[in-house]
Structure formats: structure tokens, C-alpha cells
Amino acid sequence: MATETILMTPAAVQVLAAMLFGIGLTTAVIRRNIFVVLMGVELMLNAVNLSFIGFSRTLAGDASLLGQLAPLFTIAIAAAEACVGLAMVILLVRGKDTIDADAFSAMKE
Amino acid sequence: MFPELNTTLANVYFAGLAISALCCAVGVLASRHPLNAAVLLIGAMLALSGIYALLDAPFMAVVQVLVYAGAVMMLVIFVIMVLNRAREDKLPRFDAWSVATAAAPLALTALLALTMAKLPLAPAAGAVRGEPEPIAARMFAMSGEVGGWWLLFVAVGVTLLVAVVGAVLLAKRNLDTPAEEPVKEEAGHGH
């Protein structure tokens, strides 16, 4: 496994992670549906995890382990964040009775 | 997970998983219904899990499926369904404005990808395979010259607990009205 490959280079893994990150970011910025925005954020977090694990393979010893420990905590925190975020979505939707992100544009132009 | 897989197969698997991950991600971006988006996201996560396995991180692959795809996304789908609005709202996916604004994040992505592509990375010889035992040993190491993250682990647990409690409190209806009221309502209603 740990041999030089044509496609599955560490750089390729990083590029994939970057692209996933970008798509997640675009989703979060463009879409009006609150849920889809949240999912974009989850996608971004996943991309970051992939980047960590991709790097852990290019490092040796302790650093390599650390590269796999960090995503563990990220997942846990992402879970907590999803929990609270969804609770807030519930509150918001209860208030304005819509899931349109643009409805919460109370800031003065 | 698959230590004896040969390189060609690994490449093929990687290509397939990568493409499916990307397609699912684009699908999340473009889906009309949030439920569709959720399911596609699960697909992306599963694909990523496979890639973790290919990258010598089996523990992470399993954790990804168990926690992320299993618990978190389930929560999201649950909430979507509970709110029951996903069907009625006819929110347009893209308006003219958003297409223009997409340029910004896409530019950032391009930059990021280009930078990453230029990085001189190579697989290291001493990379540790992410089995549960080494990871656990490292995380809970109490002695030796490197410390463990036992405290952090507990703290994360507490964070999760706090998040759950907080979420429940946030979403609770009628937080400051006394409990008797709904009883009275029913009494009135029965009149």
C-alpha cells in the first residue's frame, strides 16, 4: 500500500479534499434552504477530515497518529454542532414559518 | 483494512470512490429537496469512509460510518422530517444572483486546489497504520515523555452532553409557562 502510485498520490487526495471543501462552501453560500446550507457545512468538515488523514500518510511516527486523532475529535464536535444547529433551525422555523435563509435578513441595508 | 491490496486495485478503488464522492457532493449542491440532499450526503460520507480505509486509517473509516453517516445524518433527516416543510416550500435552487456569487467560493477552491497540487508530498515510510490499538494507546497515554489527551476526550464528551441538553432546551416549546396550562386548555375544550 505504501508505494508510489500513479493516481492515488497524496497530492491527489489533497486536491480531492480541496474540491469537496469548495463544493461544500459553495453550497453553504448559494443555497436558500437552511438544511442544505447545514449539509454544505457538514461536507466542508468531512473534506477537512480527509485532508488530515491524507497528510497523516505523508508523515512518520507520532505525527502520523496525530493526523488520525484530530479527525476523531472533529467528528465529535461536528456532531455536537449539528445537534445545536438543528435545534436553532427548529427555533428559527418556528418563528418565521419558513426555511428560507433569506427571510432572516433583518440587518439594515 | 486491506493491507494486501495491490496498487492497481487501490488506484481503481480510489478513482471510483473519489468520483462518487464528488458526484454526491455536487448532488447535494444541486438537489431540489433537502431529503435528497441528505441521502446524497450520506453517500458522500460512505465514499469518504472507503477512502479513509484505503489510506491506512481503518479505525477512522469505521468511526465515520458509525458516527457521522449513522448518527449525525440520521439526526438531520429526522429534523427535516419533523419540520415537515420540505415538501411544501418551493424554494428555487439557484437565482441569478447566486450564480454570480458562486464565483467567490469557486475561486477560493481553485486557489486551494492549485496550491495543494503543487505540494511536494510523498508517502512516508514510518506512517503508522490507524488501528484502534495504537490510536487508543496514543490518546490515553498517561506516562512517558508525550502526554495523552484523556482530558480532551472527556471534555469532548462533556461538550456533546452539553450540546444535547442545550439543543433540547432550545427546541422545547413553552419553556416559561407553567405546566398546568395545557391541562386547563383541555378542560376548557371539553366544556
Added chain:
Amino acid sequence: MDSTLLWLIPALPLFGAILNGSLSLAGSKDGYGPPRGIVATFAVLMPAISFALSIAAAARLGGFGGEAAPALRQDLFTWFAGDGLNLSFGLSIDRLSSLMLLFVTGIGTLIHLYSVGYMGEDRGFARFMSYMNLFMTAMIILVMGSSLPVTFLGWEGVGLCSYLLIGFWHKTPEYADAARKAFIYNRVGDLGFLLGAFALFQITGSLDYAAISEWFRTADASALASSHGLITAACILIFLGCAGKSAQIPLQAWLPDAMAGPTPVSALIHAATMVTAGVYLVARLSDAFVCSPEAMAVVFVIGCATAVWGAVAGLVQNDVKKALAYSTVSQLGFMFMAAGCGAFDVALFHVFTHAFFKAALFLSAGAVIHGLHHEQDMRRMGGLRKNLPIAYLAMFYGWWAITGLPFAAGFFSKDLILEHAFAGHVHLGFNIAPLVGAIALVTAGLTAVYMTRVITLVFWSPSRVDPEVKAHIHGTPITMAIPLLVLGVGSLIAGFVWVGLPMGWMGVPENGMAFLANWLSPVVGPAQEVLAKASGVEHGDHNAMAWTVAGLGTLIAAFGSFLGWWIWRKGPKTVPAAGTSTAPTGFGGGWTFGFDTAASWLVVKPIMIVAYGLYWVVELAILGVAGWLVSAGSRALGDGYALALQRSRLRTSLALAMLGLAAAIAALLFAVK
């Protein structure tokens, strides 16, 4: 009394000023003000103690209470040190300053006492006494200064106190204007003082009086000749300062306006003390002045012109205080005339006697004004001998002294001035002595006329006082009566410090009664010697002329008094109604306000034009446009572009943040590459 106590003399009134000032501030909230008794006690006590100390110092100089010393000097601290100038803040009392100090503190104490009665009911009494004490401090520092900067400190201080006291009732705009006028005229003079001081430093290398006198006394002819131009310039500039402070032409217009202040202020500052500071300075720098005949001529001519101008102006005034003010201007002109002839001790003698009789005249005028409930128009007075006896007595003695009738103070001092004017120490290419002497004689006659006019209109003519006011005439309280009497008597006897009558007359030994001349001779004597040598006339050797001048002077004074009484013995031609302006009109008005009008056209209007021009060009055009540009620019940026970046939609804000981040990263990347 030794020199370590010198600092007490100015410090005590300063303490009184601070104390009264604090009391005034502390009591400013309630309606009545701080307790009058405490304020009055400290205000009068402090100058009184200073007076006692001055007497002790003068006695010490004369040889009593210790070894006779030419001067007592105390250096308090080093003021400037370095760069060729080493100056310490020093106080010194020599014979000249002891003379000044005696009458400044003595008459000052009396006038403070008078103020207690005059200003006692005024709401701002504590503030008034505080300012008066501050004035005493400044005046004492002026005369006790051992160098030009210390004197300048006092000089400015008296100018400040003059401003504060003239505009004491500052809620009336005219009084505040008068105060500002005084201050500004003084300031113009101060410029002359400073430039003259710099010039003297350039010549002698020091600002200390002892050093300056030493330099001029011991300088050889070549040194004097080479810096002759600078010496002349320095003396003329210093005289400009004196003209400002002592109200000489062209800076005299502030003194009559200064009558807006309360009468004690007029008496103390504008009769007895501050205005004499100019004469003091000229005497102090006499060694420098005698080295420049041109400067002496300037002093002499301006003194003469001012004396004449003041006398004519005094004749046409209707307000009693203004009449006395113009009289002061005229008398100061006499003093400078004497100084210009080189007779510095005569000038100082006249300062001394003038302090007494002018203060007596002002204080009695004040008593009259006080008694008539602030009526100042002479045309509405008259016949007040029975009602205000003490004021009458004081004014009578003062009148006797100022007209130069025999044996009162003014007789001796004025005669000496006339003598020296005729003696011819001053040359302007030709011997102008007889001409100037004649002018001086005529002016003395005019003095008699206008002063007799004043006393006639106030006391000797039939009463034109409003019957209602007459019924309620205030008597003079004791605090005002004592100073009046003391000064009145002083006017009579003050002249005896120098009886300038010819020798051998009635058994008077030669120069035996010239106490003052002997007292001052160490200080101003050398300068007078220089002048005497230069013009070949021995100072004091006017035997034959003395009789003639004395006789002529007395005759003219008597004639003038008679004329004054005769013309106005029935009062003025018309008695105006109450509240009419006292300003003279017609020829008198033109004469009186001529200099004001000239100043207005030559100085004020051009400055106003420049000011308005600057206002329109700089303030409105340049600054206005610049300000508009800045504000318009910020508005465009803020309301325009910055506002465009603030979007209410969440997505937009997020997107813009992304854009910013991308730009930042790109910049970093390309910069690093």
C-alpha cells in the same frame, strides 16, 4: 532689617491676594459673599506690613538699624542660566527703589483702607481686594527688581491687574472695552520695553541694572560712539514702553477710559503708582539715556507735548474723574519733561509729590461721587462744602498742591521742573530751552485754570444738585475719611523733602533742605553729572534764575486760579438733565478724541480690513472648501461604497467574506512567489 527679609515685601500682599481670592471663590455661590471683616483685615494688613518693612529697609539704607549700605539685595533663585546669559531672580532695594517703595506701599495701604469703605457693599468686594493686593505685589516686584526681566514681570503684572480692576464691573460692556483698551495699549508699549531690553543686552551683555549702569558709567568714548545708534534705539524703545505705561503721546488714550474702574483703582493705579513706573524706569536707566542726546530730546519733546495736550483736554471735560485723568496725563508729561532735561531727581520728586496730591484729589472725588450716589457729572454738582466737609478739605489741599501755590508739595516740585526746563540742557540743533520753558509755564497756568474749574464746579459754585439727591447725601465713613485726611495733609507737607529755594534764603543752608536730591544722588547723580559736563551747565546752579522762575510760576498759578474761579463761579452755562453723556463736544470733543480717531483710522481699520480679508479668503474659501472636500469625500466613501458592502442578506455577507479571504490568500501567494 537685612536682605534676607526682602522677599517678604512682595510676598505678603501676594498672600493676601491668594487668600482673598480663595475666599472670593469659596463664597461665590451664596448671595452675600465671604465675610467682609476678614477680607478687609487681610487686605489692609498685608500692604501695611510691607510698608513697615519698607521703612525698615529705607532706614537701613540710611544707616539706622545696621550698617549703611548702598543697596540691599536678595537673589531668590537662578532664573536663566547658560548661553551667555546668567540671570537670577533678584530683589534689590537701593535709594531709588526705596523711595518708590515707600510711597507705593504707604499710599497703597491708605487706598486699600479707603476701598474698604468705598467698595464695602459691593458683591465682589473680596475679588476687588484680591486684585488690589495682587497689584501691590506686582508693583513692588516692579520697583524692587534687580534686573530688567524681574521688572518686566512686575510691569506685566501691573498691566494685568489694571485690566482686571478697570473692568471690575465687567458686566457693563463699556467698562470691559475700556479694560481691553488699556491692556492693548500697554501691550504695544511692552513691545518697546522688550526690544529695548534686548538692545541693552546687546550693548552691555547683561540685563542686570547694576551691570548696565556700571557699563555706561565706565565705558570709554569710543565704545559709546560705536554703539551710539543702538543706544539711541534702545532708549527710544524703552521710552515707548514707558509711554505705554505712563500714558504719553501716542499711547495715552487708555488712561481717561480707565476711569471706568472704581475710584480707588483710579487713585492707586492711574494716579499714584502704575503710571509712575515709566518715570522710574527712565530714572533707573538714566546712565544709558544720558549717553544719547537724541533719546533725551525725544523724551523731552513728547513729555512737553503730552503736558500741553493733557492740560487743554482737562479743561473741556465734564466728568470729574476724566478731568483728573487728563490732569494725570499732563502731570506725567511734566515728569518726562524733567527727565528729558536730565533732571531725574526732579522728575522723581514730582512723582513723589504727585502721588500724594493726585491720590488725595481722586479719593475726594470718589467721596463726592459716593456721597451723591454715583453722580459724576460736574455740571450737576456744586455747593457741597457743608455736606461733604472732609472731602472738601482733601480736595482743597490737593488743589493747592497741584496748582503750585506756595509751600504745598506741588510748588516745590513744579518750580524745580520749570527751572530745569529753562536751564537748557536739551538741544535740538538750537537752544529750545526758552521756547520749551515758556510752553511749560503756560501749561502750568492751564493746570491752575482747569483744576480751579474742577474745585469751583464741585464745591464753590451754587448747588445744582438734584434736591432729592441732596437730601440723601452720604456722609463719608471713617475708612474713607482717614486716608483722605492723611493724603490731604501729605499733599501739603510732602514737598518739604526738597526745598529747592535758593541758598541762604531765610537761613536755609546751601542745599541743606534738599533731602531728596541727596538721597537719590548715588543712583541718578552720575547720569546728571554726565549731562552737566556735556552741556556745560552745572546741575543745581541756577541761583538767579531760581527766584525769577519761582516768582513767575507762582504768579501764573495765582492768575490761573483766579481765572478759573472767575469764569465758573456761577456754575456751567447749562445744567444737563440726569443721565446725559459727559463726553465733551465741539472743539473739546475734537481735541479729546483726536488721538482715538487717529488710532482708529491708522491702526484699527486697517487691521479690521486685513482680518475680514483673511476671514473671507482663508476661513471661508480655503478652509471652507477643504472642509467640504473632506466631508464630501468621507460621505461618498461611507454612504456610497462602504454602504454597498453591507448587505442584509446573510448569503451575500458570507460570499463577500469568501471573496475577501480569497483575495488575501492570493495576495500572500503571489507575494511569496
